[in-house]
Amino acid sequence: MGVGDCTQNHHDQIDMTSPSDPILVVNNIEVIYDHVILVLKGVSLSIDKGGIVALLGANGAGKTTTLKAISNLLHAERGEVTKGSILFEGAEVHDLSPNDLVRRGCIQVMEGRHCFAHLTVEENLLTGAFTRKDGPAAIRRDLDLVYGYFPRLKVRRTSQAGYVSGGEQQMTAIGRALMSRPKMILLDEPSMGLAPQLVEEIFEIVRRLNHDEGVSFLLAEQNTNIALNYATHGYILESGRIVLDGKASELKENEDVREFYLGVGGEGRRSFRSVKSYKRRKRWLA
């Protein structure tokens, strides 16, 4: 319970009616896979309208599970939210299908991109408009909008998505989500397997989408450094619990974060914090 105090603060914040207007609130959820494997042990977070929030943590921390709990993709993996609540724009999402959620404006871009390999890039983008009812002209306009953000996709529009580069697939996956006219995108490890320069490019586009289109983002990332550069807030997840959260700028200065997530050395500390850090490092290595 070394960092329980942070989590506690956080709960208090959510229980109080917060002054800003959250688009998504996750309240102390617990997730169990296969009826027995407890993976999330009380995760809470909140995202303001128009915010970019980073969800950070190592392999297996539960980032993907959290995102799938929100988008309701857990059922397909025999996972279940057993406690707590998730509110998207104030409405409980528990009984909504992924289809309903996409209609309401909350869409996930899955880890590992998951493009439709045998469909062309353009067809991939069009599948993102599946839930829309506003007609081909509006969809066409948004297709041009996506090509505006990702000019490379326009060049590759007729290529089968299975054969374009990893970066282009990531762009296709994000573009496909954009085609649903989302208010919020749950973006799972966009940096995975991409060269640093390309990662930068993708995050720049995330920032522009946030700024120009008003899309809110929840970003799951292992790449703490870049995620905190672009996010307004961050949450750090360890073994299914939020252990730390705060403004991105504050997290970047936090000694524990610097030491364990940003790889910046913090030698010579002899306070009680270092004891906690030591404990955490042990967990980290285990």
Next chain:
Amino acid sequence: MDLLNGIFIAPFVQMADAPDFLVQVLWEGFVSGILYALIALGFVLIFKASGVFNFAQGIMVVFAALTLVGLYQKGVPVILALILTMAVMGILALAVERFIMRPLVNQPHVILLMATIGLTYFLVGLGEFVFGGEPKQMITTELGLPTGSTEIPFGAQGVVILQHIDIAAAVIAIAMVTALALFFNRTRIGRALRAVADDHQAALSVGISLHQIWAIVWFASGLVALATGIMWGARSDVSFALEIIALRALPVLILGGFTSVPGAIVGGLIVGIGEKIGEIYWGPLLGGGIESWLAYMIALVFLLFRPQGLFGERIIERV
């Protein structure tokens, strides 16, 4: 020596001697090949979109044909009977989606296979209960399908006889395949179907409703079954004995690959034509009856060289 002659020389001499007869055999093989292809196509649609091996596909052919004829015999006008039969196939699709696919989707494949075996016996029982078990005549003329035949002179004094119903079968099959191809490639739902076939999870994540897609593929496959049932019924009777033609679809699928529409078509034609030729030219040598296993032989030989089938793609991992 006689045997070698019988296998390697005599059949070819026979073919060269009577080219009109050879063309006749090829044509008839082609027509049954088309029907095999249609049955296989029904399988492929369902397998692609849901990873389910639909054991009931053959029975759906019989069930559709039986419903059509049965309704007509009960006094329903033919057009209405046709529309009602399509509606029945639609209801069947919705029921399968609701009571088989949806509850069992996360179960192992073998459980879904079992469920379709269960569906097979359910359809046999239902069909016999409502319309009786005795073989029926297909209402070919009532449906406006042509009967009779045309003789086309071929070569010096030969003729090839084309049954009009066979020509109609070929035309309908081609129209059907074209319509399906357009549907798959040009429409929003068709695109979603292909997306589901590629990646279930990703399809879910962009808001494609799997329930809707499954109901649609089962319905499409039911319509293909109806067309097959009408054309097959016109060539023999409508009875549950027709079910065995479904067994022919298996070698077609092995040949064509379980996920390939062109594979189903080419595979169907290879099996249909190969079987006819084998039966006519090599059959007597083996004492006849080779039609029942030749298809499997052809499929096995192909398998040795192309285990993934003619047009096989990677098989989809179901969620």
